[in-house]
Each structure stands twice: as C-alpha cells, then as structure tokens.
Amino acid sequence: MSNEERFDVIVVGAGLAGNTAAYLMAKAGLEVLVIERAETIGGKNVTGGRMYSHSLEKIFPDFAKEAPVERKITKERISFMTGDTATTVEYAADKLGEQGKATYSICRGHFDPWLAGKAEEAGAMYVTGIRVDEVLLQDGKVVGVIAGGEEMFADVVLLADGVNSLLAQQLGMKKELDPHEVAVGVKEIIRLGEEKINDRFGAASSEEGTAWLFAGDVSGGNVGGGFLYTNKDSLSLGIVTTIADIGRVDLAPRDMLERLKAHPTVAPLIKGGETIEYAAHLVTEGGYNMIPTLYRDNVLVAGDAAALVMNLGFTIRGMDLVIESGRLAAETIIAAKEAGDYSAATLSKYKTALDNSFVMKDMKHFSKMPKFIENHRIFEQYPGMMDEIMSELFIMYGQEPVKFKKKAMTAVKKVGIMNLLKDGMNGLGAM
Amino acid sequence: MAMSIDDKLGLNRFRADKSYPHITVNQSFTDVKEIERVVMACPAKLYSYENGVIGFNHEGCLECGTCRVLSGGKVVETWNHPQGGMGVEFRHG
Ligand SMILES: Cc1cc2nc3c(=O)[nH]c(=O)nc-3n(C[C@H](O)[C@H](O)[C@H](O)COP(=O)(O)OP(=O)(O)OC[C@H]3O[C@@H](n4cnc5c(N)ncnc54)[C@H](O)[C@@H]3O)c2cc1C
Ligand code: SF4
Numbered sequence: 001m002s003n004e005e006r007f008d009v010i011v012v013g014a015g016l017a018g019n020t021a022a023y024l025m026a027k028a029g030l031e032v033l034v035i036e037r038a039e040t041i042g043g044k045n046v047t048g049g050r051m052y053s054h055s056l057e058k059i060f061p062d063f064a065k066e067a068p069v070e071r072k073i074t075k076e077r078i079s080f081m082t083g084d085t086a087t088t089v090e091y092a093a094d095k096l097g098e099q100g101k102a103t104y105s106i107c108r109g110h111f112d113p114w115l116a117g118k119a120e121e122a123g124a125m126y127v128t129g130i131r132v133d134e135v136l137l138q139d140g141k142v143v144g145v146i147a148g149g150e151e152m153f154a155d156v157v158l159l160a161d162g163v164n165s166l167l168a169q170q171l172g173m174k175k176e177l178d179p180h181e182v183a184v185g186v187k188e189i190i191r192l193g194e195e196k197i198n199d200r201f202g203a204a205s206s207e208e209g210t211a212w213l214f215a216g217d218v219s220g221g222n223v224g225g226g227f228l229y230t231n232k233d234s235l236s237l238g239i240v241t242t243i244a245d246i247g248r249v250d251l252a253p254r255d256m257l258e259r260l261k262a263h264p265t266v267a268p269l270i271k272g273g274e275t276i277e278y279a280a281h282l283v284t285e286g287g288y289n290m291i292p293t294l295y296r297d298n299v300l301v302a303g304d305a306a307a308l309v310m311n312l313g314f315t316i317r318g319m320d321l322v323i324e325s326g327r328l329a330a331e332t333i334i335a336a337k338e339a340g341d342y343s344a345a346t347l348s349k350y351k352t353a354l355d356n357s358f359v360m361k362d363m364k365h366f367s368k369m370p371k372f373i374e375n376h377r378i379f380e381q382y383p384g385m386m387d388e389i390m391s392e393l394f395i396m397y398g399q400e401p402v403k404f405k406k407k408a409m410t411a412v413k414k415v416g417i418m419n420l421l422k423d424g425m426n427g428l429g430a431m
Numbered sequence: 432m433a434m435s436i437d438d439k440l441g442l443n444r445f446r447a448d449k450s451y452p453h454i455t456v457n458q459s460f461t462d463v464k465e466i467e468r469v470v471m472a473c474p475a476k477l478y479s480y481e482n483g484v485i486g487f488n489h490e491g492c493l494e495c496g497t498c499r500v501l502s503g504g505k506v507v508e509t510w511n512h513p514q515g516g517m518g519v520e521f522r523h524g
Pocket of ligand 1: 016036037049050052160162163164186302308309318
C-alpha cells in the first residue's frame with residue numbers, strides 16, 4: 001500500500017462493532033479500510049453466545065433469515081447449584097422469540113464473516129492477518145495507523161479493537177483494565193448433533209434454543225458463574241469469573257469449567273459430546289463507571305474497547321450494545337465527512353448520540369449492578385439456602401413433620417435474615 | 432476422565448510464531464503468591480513455577496489478556512497481541 005493512499009476512515013478490528021460501522025460508512029460512500037489481526041474474520045473472537053437482535057434488526061431487518069445464527073432462544077433457565085444439587089428456574093415462552101425482540105445463539109467464527117461480507121459488498125476494503133501496531137501521530141494528532149510495519153493514513157481512526165484495546169491505552173484514552181472490573185470467560189464448543197440437542201433440551205425443531213446460566217458451586221464461591229447456549233449442532237459451555245477473585249479460593253478458572261461439566265445437572269446433557277474447541281476471552285463487567293474517553297480529534301472508540309458491556313448476573317449483554325455503538329460511530333463519522341471536520345467538537349456527537357440511546361440509558365440504569373454482583377453471598381450462600389429449602393420441600397422419608405415455614409427459616413437463618421433483606425433490596429435497587 | 436488442558440489446546444488451530452514471543456515474563460519477580468496466582472489464572476496453563484523459576488511458553492496462548500490484567504508490570508513484563516495472522520485462530524468462537 002503506497003503512502004499516498006489515504007482513506008476517509010481506518011477501522012481497527014473486524015468484530016461486531018467494527019463491521020457494523022464499516023458497513024454503514026461504506027454504504028454512505030466513504031472510503032473505508034478495516035484492518036483485522038486475525039487471518040480469517042472472527043478468528044480471534046469469542047462470545048458466550050446469545051445476541052439480543054434489536055440493534056442489528058435496525059440495520060438489517062429480518063437478518064436472522066439470512067445470517068448464520070444458530071438458534072432462536074425460546075427457553076431461559078437459571079440454576080442455583082451446590083456440588084450435587086441444582087434448583088432450576090425455567091421460563092419458556094413464544095414471546096421470547098418475537099420478531100425484533102428475539103435473541104439468537106451465535107458463534108462468532110460463523111457470524112462475523114457474514115457481517116464483514118456485507119460491509120465488503122458495500123465497498124469497504126478489508127485487510128486481514130495484519131496487526132495494527134500503533135496509532136500514527138503527527139504533532140500529537142492522529143493521522144492513521146502503523147500496521148504490519150507500514151504507515152497508513154486516514155482522516156479519522158475508529159478503534160473497535162475489543163476488550164484488550166492496547167491502542168486506546170496507547171492514546172491515553174483508556175487505563176489498563178482493573179481486575180475487579182473484568183472477568184475471564186473460559187469456554188468449550190461441544191459437538192453433540194442437532195437431534196440430540198433437540199431431544200435433551202426439549203426443542204421442537206433445530207430452530208429453537210436454550211440459554212442457561214449456572215450460579216453457585218461452579219465458581220467455588222468466587223464472583224462468577226457458568227453458561228450454556230445451544231447452537232445448531234453444538235453447545236457453547238463455559239464459565240465467567242472475575243479476575244480479582246482468582247486465588248481467593250483454590251479453584252482455577254479452567255477447572256471451574258471442568259467442575260461445571262462434571263456436575264450431575266450438566267454431565268448427562270453433554271454425554272457423548274465431542275469438544276471441538278477451547279477458548280478464553282475477557283469480558284468487562286465494571287459497567288457505566290469504567291467507560292473510557294470515547295472520542296478525541298480524529299479518533300473514536302467503539303464496542304468492547306469502550307467497555308460497552310453489561311453483566312447483569314442473570315445475563316451478559318455486550319453484542320447489542322457494541323453494534324449500536326458501531327452504528328452511532330458511523331453516523332458521527334459520516335456527518336463529520338460531510339462537514340469536512342473531524343475535530344473533537346464534531347466527533348462529540350458520538351457521545352451525545354450514545355447518551356441518548358439505549359446503550360447509555362441501560363448502562364446507567366444498571367450502574368449499581370456490578371457492585372451488587374461483587375457480593376460473595378450471592379455465590380457462596382444462596383445456592384446452599386435454595387438447596388436446603390428445596391430438599392425440605394421435596395424429600396420425604398417418613399420423618400416427623402415440621403412446618404415448612406420453620407424449615408425454610410432454618411435455611412434462611414444460616415444466611416442471615418438481615419443479609420437476605422439487604423441483598424434483596426440492593427438487588428431490586430440495582431435493577 | 433476430565434480432559435487435560437493440553438488435550439484441549441490440541442483441538443485449536445494455532446500458527447506458532449517461534450521468533451516473536453508476544454508475552455514476556457519478569458524472571459526477577461519473586462513474590463511467590465503473585466506468581467502462583469498467575470499460574471492459576473491462565474486458562475491455557477502456560478505458566479508454571481518450579482524451583483524458583485517461572486516457566487512460560489507463549490505457544491498455545493488463547494490471547495485472552497488475563498495474565499496482563501492480573502499481573503502486568505509484575506510477573507508479566509510485556510504483553511502484546513501476536514503478529515498479524517499468528518497465534519490462535521478460532522473456528523467457532
Ligand atoms: C465469555 C463471554 C461471554 C459473553 N456472553 C455474551 C452474551 O451471551 N451476549 C452478549 O451480548 N455479549 C456477550 N459477551 C460480550 C460480547 O461478546 C462482546 O461485547 C462483543 O464480542 C464485543 O464485540 P467488539 O466488536 O466490540 O469486539 P471484538 O469482537 O473483540 O472485536 C475486536 C476485533 O479487533 C481485532 N483487533 C484487536 N486488536 C487489533 C489490532 N491491534 N490490530 C488489528 N485488529 C485488532 C480483534 O482481532 C477482533 O476481531 C460475552 C463475552 C465473553 C468473553
Ligand atoms: S493471554 Fe491468557 S492464555 Fe495467554 S498467557 Fe495470558 S492468561 Fe494465558
């Protein structure tokens with residue numbers, strides 16, 4: 001690539017945020033270069049597995065008909081586990097799958113190439129297998145990037161380089177991640193075959209999927225939990241646990257996954273399955289309070305790089321937020337191109353647009369959630385309490401009758417009524 | 432039998448870059464507790480600690496960043512993404 005070549009915009013990272021932005025900007029006629037360090041698009045990307053579809057629907061109505069989604073989630077389960085018991089809540093409803101509100105299990109290795117293909121069709125140029133080494137500055141001003149040893153120039157750079165955004169750190173827009181605000185996810189893809197999945201998870205067809213979260217024993221009392229999503233012919237099975245907690249109990253994150261696989265609730269579901277991939281990836285969970293600087297002269301930050309992820313305990317939501325941030329970054333850059341002005345003053349519209357969108361509204365709304373979730377009682381004591389209450393309710397062996405209320409209270413007292421009330425109130429407050 | 436981490440890593444596609452270790456460790460770092468935390472943290476089990484020596488092999492790295500976030504500037508001296516096209520390549524993610 002010659003030095004004279006100059007793009008309107010260089011996008012770093014062909015993830016969901018980068019590809020979304022690239023598509024919209026190319027469609028609006030901008031000259032877009034996307035640089036991705038993976039050899040194949042999606043090759044570095046990992047998610048849990050479930051995408052809330054609403055933000056992508058705005059751009060590609062009905063995308064699931066065409067895009068490589070795995071299954072539409074029609075069944076939600078949450079289990080509170082001790083070592084050998086599980087108390088499971090299931091919510092199954094057709095309305096979970098309503099057009100525009102539906103959520104889909106996806107695998108990024110399948111999905112991201114599709115989205116990038118859309119951007120390419122719209123005219124965006126992609127180079128893969130090239131790492132952006134640093135953002136190129138001249139007189140302190142962002143003028144492009146250095147990638148694979150070459151200088152490349154653009155009016156504006158969009159950093160969509162994910163959770164480990166070394167580039168936003170290079171510019172001082174973002175601090176190093178705080179171990180209290182980041183979790184590591186460890187995950188296996190287990191191939192099971194469509195039919196077995198349908199049978200074991202009660203799916204009427206290969207279109208219907210289950211999302212399942214596990215709290216308690218899995219993380220050994222550390223902040224964290226397990227997840228399972230049914231894909232078309234495989235399962236995404238993994239754990240997420242806060243980095244600051246590592247070493248708090250004698251259980252490595254990689255072993256939490258084995259513990260989950262061996263649990264009597266999970267073991268029969270994966271029996272006969274074949275693990276075909278092993279992955280790990282970070283997920284930010286600090287919420288609203290860890291969002292970095294989002295724009296400067298000639299540069300914007302979007303997606304995970306901007307920490308636009310919510311860990312709500314019962315679910316992780318990042319994909320719909322990062323897609324929306326890609327869209328709003330694109331709109332801002334398109335307007336800046338029209339005005340011929342890429343100064344911070346113009347690019348600040350990105351922040352305003354985010355503030356007015358569901359992204360910041362939701363993140364603000366749930367801003368107390370990270371603190372609430374950091375409470376170890378939720379992971380250490382409540383699953384045991386659930387177990388005691390349930391076993392009292394369901395296990396009969398001719399024992400002397402004791403009033404259920406009394407039995408339940410015994411279990412509750414172990415946690416402490418005040419703690420229970422306090423956590424209950426805090427939990428409601430965080431919602 | 433639970434699968435070993437080596438078995439699991441063996442399922443992944445890697446392009447090893449022998450000439451460029453994208454992560455380096457600080458051998459003069461001596462806080463044993465901290466070192467043991469890093470050994471425990473790495474999902475790919477690439478760190479070890481024996482006879483006062485920190486073992487580390489960057490091949491097999493899942494590029495998650497856990498070791499850097501936990502111990503950057505301590506056990507972990509430098510951390511970067513591998514060169515373009517190198518390292519792990521997930522087919523499913
Ligand atoms: C275990 C786990 C479970 C999750 N579960 C869910 C879930 O169920 N639902 C949900 O909505 N969200 C979930 N999330 C969050 C969600 O996956 C992320 O928010 C989302 O993937 C972020 O997309 P992105 O485009 O911002 O970043 P990424 O997908 O990380 O894309 C960044 C891209 O930039 C590239 N890149 C980075 N640095 C460079 C460089 N220097 N040069 C060139 N290219 C570079 C990378 O290779 C990558 O392709 C989960 C995350 C994890 C880790
Ligand atoms: S980046 Fe992740 S996989 Fe690689 S060495 Fe560090 S902790 Fe291990």
